[in-house]
Amino acid sequence: MGDTPLMPVAEARARILEAVKPMVPERVPLAKSLGRVLAGNVVAQRTQPPSDLSAMDGYAVRAADVTIVPARLKLVGESPAGGAYPRLLHEGEAVRIFTGAPLPQGSDTIVIQENTESYGDYVIVREPAKAGAHIRRAGLDFREGEVGLPAGRQLYAADIAYAAAMNVPVVIAHRRPKIAYFSTGNELVLPGTTPGPNQIVSSNNDGLAALIEGAGGVPFDLGVIDDDVIAIQSAARHAQDSDMLVTLGGASVGDHDLVQKALSADGLTVDFWRVAMRPGKPLMFGRYREMPMLGLPGNPVSALVCAILFLVPTIAAMQGLVAPIRMTQAKLGKALGANDQREDYLRATLTERPDSLPVAEAFERQDSSMLSAMSAADCLIVRAPHAAAAAEGDVVSVLRLR
Ligand code: AMP
Numbered sequence: 081m082g083d084t085p086l087m088p089v090a091e092a093r094a095r096i097l098e099a100v101k102p103m104v105p106e107r108v109p110l111a112k113s114l115g116r117v118l119a120g121n122v123v124a125q126r127t128q129p130p131s132d133l134s135a136m137d138g139y140a141v142r143a144a145d146v147t148i149v150p151a152r153l154k155l156v157g158e159s160p161a162g163g164a165y166p167r168l169l170h171e172g173e174a175v176r177i178f179t180g181a182p183l184p185q186g187s188d189t190i191v192i193q194e195n196t197e198s199y200g201d202y203v204i205v206r207e208p209a210k211a212g213a214h215i216r217r218a219g220l221d222f223r224e225g226e227v228g229l230p231a232g233r234q235l236y237a238a239d240i241a242y243a244a245a246m247n248v249p250v251v252i253a254h255r256r257p258k259i260a261y262f263s264t265g266n267e268l269v270l271p272g273t274t275p276g277p278n279q280i281v282s283s284n285n286d287g288l289a290a291l292i293e294g295a296g297g298v299p300f301d302l303g304v305i306d307d308d309v310i311a312i313q314s315a316a317r318h319a320q321d322s323d324m325l326v327t328l329g330g331a332s333v334g335d336h337d338l339v340q341k342a343l344s345a346d347g348l349t350v351d352f353w354r355v356a357m358r359p360g361k362p363l364m365f366g367r368y369r370e371m372p373m374l375g376l377p378g379n380p381v382s383a384l385v386c387a388i389l390f391l392v393p394t395i396a397a398m399q400g401l402v403a404p405i406r407m408t409q410a411k412l413g414k415a416l417g418a419n420d421q422r423e424d425y426l427r428a429t430l431t432e433r434p435d436s437l438p439v440a441e442a443f444e445r446q447d448s449s450m451l452s453a454m455s456a457a458d459c460l461i462v463r464a465p466h467a468a469a470a471a472e473g474d475v476v477s478v479l480r481l482r
């Protein structure tokens with residue numbers, strides 16, 4: 081088994097993304113739709129503004145009446161937001177008007193308050209106003225029947241406000257994929273319990289939950305499972321209502337790494353199980369019964385890095401998004417040696433510079449068990465397989481972590 085060729089990272093990701101499809105659509109109340117991905121267009125149910133409105137506080141007048149200033153006009157009424165002046169505005173008349181209020185019929189411009197003085201029933205206009213000034217025309221923002229937000233769009237706050245304005249209180253979005261996962265290892269206990277003398281606390285369950293949640297998935301935590309074929313099989317069966325199964329640990333080739341063995345005897349077909357990367361060589365992907373199955377390495381940093389590179393984009397794809405891994409550039413703060421055949425993801429700090437690329441500096445120690453370094457890292461410096469040694473100041477690709 082040891083001489084199975086290692087799969088390149090990009091190919092591994094492409095194969096995983098190919099194996100998943102977007103979840104079916106469901107109705108989502110707009111107020112709960114942040115981050116959701118539209119499965120259908122959002123169509124405006126009304127025209128906005130519904131009629132010509134004033135964009136300022138001031139007076140609605142006829143431009144022809146204020147070409148020569150000062151002009152003295154008769155104040156005949158008012159048009160507040162939510163109300164309207166009910167009559168036609170005639171020559172020589174002005175209507176007090178407020179921001180967002182409908183333009184009275186017969187008027188064609190707004191004189192802003194600052195350019196006027198009022199005396200009882202009269203207004204003195206001190207500046208001429210062009211026809212159309214300070215008026216928001218009906219339909220300026222959008223018109224009934226227009227596609228405001230297209231299918232495939234991920235909703236941010238402004239989109240939600242926009243849908244609300246279109247009078248669309250419920251949107252159609254892809255269901256969030258439910259991702260079941262468990263850790264394997266006799267040494268593991270859950271956080272908050274008291275570990276035995278040879279035990280450690282599982283960091284991967286909660287770390288993975290956070291990544292899944294942040295990517296738009298619904299985490300389903302099946303806990304920590306002993307290194308035992310039957311225990312692993314029965315844990316996996318609890319995933320049957322989920323959209324994807326993720327295992328943590330037990331994925332390499334040690335005597336106690338039983339995930340592949342246990343699940344292969346229970347409906348798993350493996351697509352690949354070794355990727356040319358560091359951290360995280362023992363990464364498995366396949367199909368367990370009907371669902372995609374991702375086997376992440378147990379080392380906490382490897383688990384997180386592999387989840388960021390493979391699971392997060394998969395959850396995006398399951399919601400109908402195309403979310404490539406977005407690299408940016410940085411300058412090395414410290415030289416790096418030549419790389420071997422595995423794509424390397426180095427934990428590093430990233431310092432912004434006002435007049436150049438940010439500076440990335442890899443931590444001295446890159447042990448894949450060190451969560452302190454992963455937590456302190458701002459980015460991962462990505463080094464291609466066989467990259468030559470790089471000097472301080474050289475430009476490299478980085479993947480920002482926060
Ligand atoms: P494995 O992939 O099972 O060989 O695990 C590799 C290393 O990661 C071992 O040192 C494990 O103790 C550790 N490990 C595995 N799973 C977890 C976990 N859920 N939380 C923290 N450490 C883990």
Ligand code: MG
Pocket residue numbers: 264265266329330336337378
């Ligand atoms: Mg183990």
